[in-house]
Amino acid sequence: MSEINTLAIFYAFSGGASWLLGSLSFLGVNRVNTKADRWLGAFYCILACTFTKIFFEEFNVGGGFLLHLLELPTWAMFPCLYMAINYFVTPSTAKKDWHLHFVPFLLFLIFSLVYLMPNIFNRENQLPVLPPWIQFIVRYFFSGQMVYYWIVCFALLRRHQRNLKMVASFTEKIDLEWLRYLLISVLFFILIRIGSIANIHVTYYSPILYFLGIILLAYSTLTQKSIYTIETYQPSEKDEITAKKTLNERLTTEQVEELKSIVTQKTVDEKLYLDSSLTLSVLSAKIGISTHELSYVLNNGLGKNFYQFINELRTEEAKLLLLSEDTKHLDLLGIAIRAGFNSKTTFYTTFKKATNLTPKEYIKAKSKVT
Structure with a gap:
């Protein structure tokens, strides 16, 4: 051969x-x-x-x-x-x-x-x-x-x-x-x-x-796993264009500002972001508007997608927890979970992006200031 x-x-x-x-x-x-x-x-x-x-x-x-x-x-x-x-x-x-x-x-x-x-x-x-x-x-x-x-x-x-x-x-x-x-x-x-x-x-x-x-x-x-463990947000191009057109016709600038205030206030006041499994549809149901309206308000009113909006609020919560005497007994994973993060990885990535510091570096920086 x-x-x-x-x-x-x-x-x-x-x-x-x-x-x-x-x-x-x-x-x-x-x-x-x-x-x-x-x-x-x-x-x-x-x-x-x-x-x-x-x-x-x-x-x-x-x-x-x-x-x-x-x-x-x-x-x-x-x-x-x-x-x-x-x-x-x-x-x-x-x-x-x-x-x-x-x-x-x-x-x-x-x-x-x-x-x-x-x-x-x-x-x-x-x-x-x-x-x-x-x-x-x-x-x-x-x-x-x-x-x-x-x-x-x-x-x-x-x-x-x-x-x-x-x-x-x-x-x-x-x-x-x-x-x-x-x-x-x-x-x-x-x-x-x-x-x-x-x-x-x-x-x-x-x-x-x-x-x-x-x-x-x-x-x-x-080694494949399920790609979807939550509901999808995959409207067809035709439906997406129709939804945007309808929203543009229905929501004025003043209405977007009003809804933006409602969304932000309710999410922060009730600390809805602490739910680690929070999704767009769950939040829209709690606020009382449709998912398309919520997505439109976040994108056009706040300039953020849902992931950014929720995890930035969680980062602010984490900042408070990291410096609180009541949570000194918790490790960083415990802080992440208490702040609403689903994992340590997302916590570190989001926190570093928002503050340019790791959680440990943030604690040290704040300790020096005080």
Whole structure:
């Protein structure tokens, strides 16, 4: 067996691992978001088909028909990943235009059924020679599709991270790390693919590199947690525009100022911010206005999102607690919890951003003053 074929064995490992990941995803790794897991499972199964095809080609296993069957779903791979990410970050939003992402795959399928497959059987199980322009599309369209959908998926994740702070005063229990690792792993695959086209040395070592990428994907998938542990604030663009237009028509500058005063006074006087699980909908219900109105008042009246508004109040509470004789027996985690913070990490980050000092540095600074 040649050295190249020895390296090609890693395609078999990658294919087998992908089939396993696909099966686990279809079964529901976290059993929280079934639709997202199934789309992710479809992505892994198509990826497994790709690695299986490459392995068969390297070792001359199977004929043109089998290899073509394994290649058929390739153009549906990244739309499946997009649908998975979409359902993970916006599980309650209807995906009305999902089928449009699979149009290229359907066109390729029709082209195969009408032209390629009949010719395979007429040419002794071998693919016909395609015109140069079709070869160009088949070869490079998938690369462009990979880059496009990765950017779109990354944008979905970033938007999700921004929207979390519109509704939640804490983000620690809403785990995004595994999904970020998954996209980083997919980016690693894309770079290998592009590098293989541009450099023969990358092509030579790509079986091992792809296998390393599969290990990264497996880690991110098997360690995934629920992204949503609170209600979402993900209005569609149409609903968001309508809501803003309605609010602009309904709320004058004077009304915004009045609501701003009510929101601030009620939140501070009743110390609602001390509830570590406080969300936008909970606060809006306590104040007696809609979530859209509250969000609009915070953004336009105070210039803050919900996360900033609540945690700044908690920081002020923490300042008092740090210097109080009644809380000298508490450690910093105890102070953080007493001030309404959900974790020590958020407490430190928010406090340092507001004061340019850590809690311990703040105590020392105030002690010197007195």
